[in-house]
Amino acid sequence: MPVTVTVMEFALYLSRMNPISQTELPNELYSGLSAELVGEFRQLEEFRMVPSGMKLVQLGRLPEHLVIVCSGRVEIRVFSSGQTIPLGTRGAGKVFGLRALISGETPETEVICIEDCRVILIPKKEFLRILQVYPQIYFAVARIMSSDLALAHGFLKNSSRRSLKPGAVPSMNS
């Protein structure tokens, strides 16, 4: 029996399968960097498909890569005595693992795929090497960290400080 595929579905399929088209999507790290610097990072990119339910960043475990989400959605979570606190969801263009890579401290949040995700991985060692050579990357680093902080502050602002019962946690989606 023949399968009918619309043009839109085929375009979507191509965009998911073709890594080159994914790299053209803007992300928090590359936007604002010079073409030369973006070129340096592009040479190091490794693509991965990560199924829904898998963790991109694990709590308490130092990441080996910087992770850039190309497609799909992820949820950012904080844990407190066995309670899961979802801070919000993010999608294409979001960068994860940066704070842990730079500070050497283990992540305080967990990032889990809530859809199948296509991600770019940039090895930690290479990322830190480039960062040392080009201090201008720190501006992008500061912007990424600021966006993480804004998410946390927005959560605090929107939460009732009187009580935060499990399951009653407001989630902020971008």
Place this chain on the structure above:
Amino acid sequence: MGTSFNFHIIEDCLKCSLREDRLFCNLPSEALDALQSIKATAVYPKGAMLCLEGQPPRGIFILCTGRAKLFTTSAEGKTMILRVAEPGEVLGLTAVVSNTAYEATVETMEPSQANFISQAHFIQFLQSHSAVGVKVAQQLTHNCHCAYEEIRSLALSNSVPEKIAKLLLSWAEHPLMMQKQVSGEIPIRVTLTQEEIAQFVGTSRETVSRTLGDFKKKGWMRTKGATWWIMNRPALEKLVTT
């Protein structure tokens, strides 16, 4: 170093004896030279607003001396203190680097000195000195850690006494150095008013007053002006963990 009304004004970052202890200022001399040329030093009285929530970013403030509270107002008009900034911290960083409005109002809690750097100058400063980039990353890491701590504590603390006990215990981590010290007592300096403590833990001033009165009655703490003494730390710890 100038002095006015017993307040020491530090004009020159290169000669500042405090910078080694500070989160941001301990920079290499080349970066300090650049910092010296772009910053504007000002002294603020207690209660001065350095920046306002929702205001377009003008620049960052490096808090040299004094302390400042960062607070935000919810949609319901409730004031919430996000944290108290200590000397050496950079304020307004998130707004300046992401070119968004200041996300909190910063108000000095005591006479303070702050160095102001305009947005354009700061971004150029950040992009040209990797040591500055490292310090900015450290500051943002610290800020994120504080925010995540606050979120975690939201999930844990349910009762007001528990929240206030937690706050007292966190202040007890940095006890006041006093010449005469009673064994077993932890002296702390509290510059927050009861109203501000209420804004910190999300309750009313009356409830804070009642809770502190209860703690005193139980012999867990005593107060004299801005100096408080924690007399029974285990009792407060027990309250937090139960």
